Amino acid sequence: MKTETELRELLASLTLEEKVGQLVQLSGEFFSDDEGLKTGPTQKLGIDPTMVELAGSVLNVAGAEKTRAVQEAYLAKSRHKIPLLFMNDVVYGCKTVLPIPLGFAASWDPDLVRECYAGAAEEARAMGIHVTFAPMLDLVRDARWGRSLESTGEDPWLTSVYARAMVEGLQGDDLARAGIASCIKHFAGYGAVEAGRDYNTVDMSERRLREMYLPPYRAAVEAGCRAVMPSFNVIDEVPSTANTWLLRDVLRGEWGFDGAVVTDYAAISELVPHGVAADDAEAARLALEAGVDVDMKTACYANNLCDLVRSGAVDEALVDEACLRVLTLKNDLGLFDDPYRGASPAEEERTFLTDEKRARARKLADESIVLLKNEHDLLPLDPQGEGRIALIGPYAASHALIGLWAVQGDPASVPTLAEALTEIAGDRVTCAQGSPYLVDESSLGFFGRSGAGDAAWDEDSLGALREEALAVARKADVVIMALGEHPMESGEGGSKADLRLPAIQRELLRAVHALGKPVVGVIFSGRTPVLSDIAPWCDALIEAWFPGTEGTHALADILFGVVNPSGRTAMTFPYATGQEPLYYNAFNTGRPEKTSGHTNRFTSRYVDCPTDPLYPFGYGLSYTTFAYENLRASSETLTADGTLEVSVDVTNTGRMAGDEVVQLYVRDLVGSVVRPVKELKGFERVHLEPGERRTVSFTIDEPMLRFWRRDLTFGSEPGAFEVMVGPHSAEVQTLPFTLVA
Numbered sequence: 235m236k237t238e239t240e241l242r243e244l245l246a247s248l249t250l251e252e253k254v255g256q257l258v259q260l261s262g263e264f265f266s267d268d269e270g271l272k273t274g275p276t277q278k279l280g281i282d283p284t285m286v287e288l289a290g291s292v293l294n295v296a297g298a299e300k301t302r303a304v305q306e307a308y309l310a311k312s313r314h315k316i317p318l319l320f321m322n323d324v325v326y327g328c329k330t331v332l333p334i335p336l337g338f339a340a341s342w343d344p345d346l347v348r349e350c351y352a353g354a355a356e357e358a359r360a361m362g363i364h365v366t367f368a369p370m371l372d373l374v375r376d377a378r379w380g381r382s383l384e385s386t387g388e389d390p391w392l393t394s395v396y397a398r399a400m401v402e403g404l405q406g407d408d409l410a411r412a413g414i415a416s417c418i419k420h421f422a423g424y425g426a427v428e429a430g431r432d433y434n435t436v437d438m439s440e441r442r443l444r445e446m447y448l449p450p451y452r453a454a455v456e457a458g459c460r461a462v463m464p465s466f467n468v469i470d471e472v473p474s475t476a477n478t479w480l481l482r483d484v485l486r487g488e489w490g491f492d493g494a495v496v497t498d499y500a501a502i503s504e505l506v507p508h509g510v511a512a513d514d515a516e517a518a519r520l521a522l523e524a525g526v527d528v529d530m531k532t533a534c535y536a537n538n539l540c541d542l543v544r545s546g547a548v549d550e551a552l553v554d555e556a557c558l559r560v561l562t563l564k565n566d567l568g569l570f571d572d573p574y575r576g577a578s579p580a581e582e583e584r585t586f587l588t589d590e591k592r593a594r595a596r597k598l599a600d601e602s603i604v605l606l607k608n609e610h611d612l613l614p615l616d617p618q619g620e621g622r623i624a625l626i627g628p629y630a631a632s633h634a635l636i637g638l639w640a641v642q643g644d645p646a647s648v649p650t651l652a653e654a655l656t657e658i659a660g661d662r663v664t665c666a667q668g669s670p671y672l673v674d675e676s677s678l679g680f681f682g683r684s685g686a687g688d689a690a691w692d693e694d695s696l697g698a699l700r701e702e703a704l705a706v707a708r709k710a711d712v713v714i715m716a717l718g719e720h721p722m723e724s725g726e727g728g729s730k731a732d733l734r735l736p737a738i739q740r741e742l743l744r745a746v747h748a749l750g751k752p753v754v755g756v757i758f759s760g761r762t763p764v765l766s767d768i769a770p771w772c773d774a775l776i777e778a779w780f781p782g783t784e785g786t787h788a789l790a791d792i793l794f795g796v797v798n799p800s801g802r803t804a805m806t807f808p809y810a811t812g813q814e815p816l817y818y819n820a821f822n823t824g825r826p827e828k829t830s831g832h833t834n835r836f837t838s839r840y841v842d843c844p845t846d847p848l849y850p851f852g853y854g855l856s857y858t859t860f861a862y863e864n865l866r867a868s869s870e871t872l873t874a875d876g877t878l879e880v881s882v883d884v885t886n887t888g889r890m891a892g893d894e895v896v897q898l899y900v901r902d903l904v905g906s907v908v909r910p911v912k913e914l915k916g917f918e919r920v921h922l923e924p925g926e927r928r929t930v931s932f933t934i935d936e937p938m939l940r941f942w943r944r945d946l947t948f949g950s951e952p953g954a955f956e957v958m959v960g961p962h963s964a965e966v967q968t969l970p971f972t973l974v975a
């Protein structure tokens with residue numbers, strides 16, 4: 235490892251071009267050993283060819299052999315032998331793909347998430363990946379946004395808990411020796427795009443930004459993440475990529491972040507269409523002055539910074555500080571000692587998809603799957619029974635179960651639901667596709683094709699699929715419907731204006747329901763879809779998200795009762811798309827529908843839709859039942875330096891052992907600004923045998939009650955509060971207490 239002095243000496247020995255080169259990140263085609271192959275991309279990007287050779291980092295090149303070859307060729311030409319930095323999207327698993335973050339957020343098991351992320355880092359390191367653009371920490375309250383998939387939901391406190399777990403898992407405690415560096419994203423507030431439309435405007439008060447959207451990123455900075463990626467959107471009408479207040483005042487000034495800031499894809503050049511830069515040169519200046527260190531995939535820095543420095547328009551000290559941060563990141567990763575960081579085919583063989591990683595991924599998927607409905611205890615099915623099982627739907631035999639951002643994952647390595655169920659129930663299971671994901675995929679563009687030949691299906695083919703499925707259903711004793719959004723209807727660029735499942739699938743389900751058989755709906759999605767129209771056609775209903783490499787094994791565990799479901803959704807399931815954004819920690823308003831003194835018409839409600847969600851934040855069923863009794867507090871008052879103990883007795887009142895996620899919420903009844911009707915402040919997963927009773931206790935203290943007050947100072951205010959405990963945000967028992975000055 236170099237000392238800081240040695241790093242500064244190295245910096246001083248670089249030419250201006252070499253320093254700017256360290257700030258340039260290009261994709262893999264620029265590092266081909268075939269000069270001819272580089273010409274096209276170089277011309278297309280319009281980048282100065284000499285700067286291609288000096289680029290300091292590369293995007294999305296992975297694999298031990300590939301990264302070693304690129305690094306070797308790069309160093310051979312490097313005057314100072316500064317190693318190339320390999321950055322990739324390892325967002326929720328690497329080769330062993332985890333459930334999507336919105337899925338595992340329902341596990342309320344941050345310790346297991348930390349372990350799984352450590353496993354992902356081990357696989358990524360073996361592939362020669364040094365930095366991952368993860369975790370994504372954008373709070374999301376609007377399921378129309380396709381990138382809900384990558385988020386851990388709508389609560390700032392829970393997302394902060396996961397933020398720490400993911401960063402710690404990825405980086406471990408000695409980055410020079412193990413792990414990979416975490417570049418968190420997208421800073422900040424990207425999840426609040428208006429209308430849920432990707433890349434759209436974000437507009438909110440500084441108070442809301444600080445109260446709801448910044449805490450998860452701050453938690454990651456406090457956990458030691460090494461890099462931060464600014465978001466595509468504006469904050470206070472200034473794009474994050476050029477937002478000095480956000481990047482220098484808040485991130486570095488208030489939070490003390492001293493790592494690298496790496497833009498999102500082509501974001502510097504997008505300052506021009508945003509309308510804050512007239513050209514790439516001005517965009518480069520604005521970004522550097524705002525504190526952006528690395529320019530991902532544009533020529534803005536490469537083609538302009540040297541001239542801007544030489545003309546005096548930009549202070550070379552800004553280039554120096556950015557370059558030093560990049561050199562420091564490479565040094566922290568141990569790259570000056572070992573530019574390959576132990577990457578090798580043997581390491582890949584040793585670390586990929588091990589039984590241990592698969593077992594952890596399966597456990598996380600077990601805990602992520604949410605049981606939404608289970609009429610007449612239809613589930614679990616009897617694994618030793620005789621009943622014939624029809625498995626119908628586009629996801630019945632699909633491998634597309636890993637979501638959009640599982641870049642290194644291989645869908646072919648993921649067992650289908652049909653395979654997983656057959657492993658347990660053998661020939662009791664008969665499978666039929668029943669329908670495609672969508673009748674017409676053309677709206678997804680070429681990128682989204684599921685490879686089903688023509689973009690659109692004809693009526694005859696659709697009819698044949700449906701008749702085949704109905705024939706299978708007629709012979710069955712129970713029907714499992716494997717339905718969901720098209721795999722490409724979520725993720726980046728996957729915003730939707732209608733959150734219901736595709737019409738062709740809803741029609742198939744209705745036809746199966748009409749046969750009068752017991753129906754289990756299993757939903758695969760990258761968001762919380764609208765299920766209000768199909769829930770009545772299902773006796774049991776499960777949200778499986780995109781459950782990852784071991785997801786169908788986990789589903790089989792749950793469908794056959796090997797595992798008792800314990801998932802509790804970290805994002806609200808809307809009743810209708812028009813309710814979005816919809817979230818539990820909302821303000822009461824002056825005319826709350828249920829308690830206002832005004833006549834119903836003139837309260838905060840819709841004339842054509844319920845106000846409440848279909849399933850609230852924190853909700854999920856179990857195969858057993860739990861009773862909450864004797865909620866009690868150690869005192870009715872809390873002092874600034876004291877604590878309040880809150881306890882509740884939880885009993886498993888059913889016949890099956892199970893895990894319960896006991897949730898703690900708090901409400902500040904009167905503030906200098908309006909306060910949410912409840913805020914999650916704690917939880918505990920408890921495992922209870924049938925009949926077992928456990929006292930679950932929480933400690934409340936004054937720091938938990940702090941918020942951004944009317945004068946935008948952060949602190950608590952004495953007065954009346956409520957503490958609430960229960961199985962989810964819409965079912966709580968409440969006690970009052972007072973915070974005294």
Ligand code: GLC
Nearest residue numbers: 293294323367419498499726
């Ligand atoms: C994408 C995404 C970002 C990702 C980056 C590099 O556009 O916004 O999340 O890390 O480009 O792939």
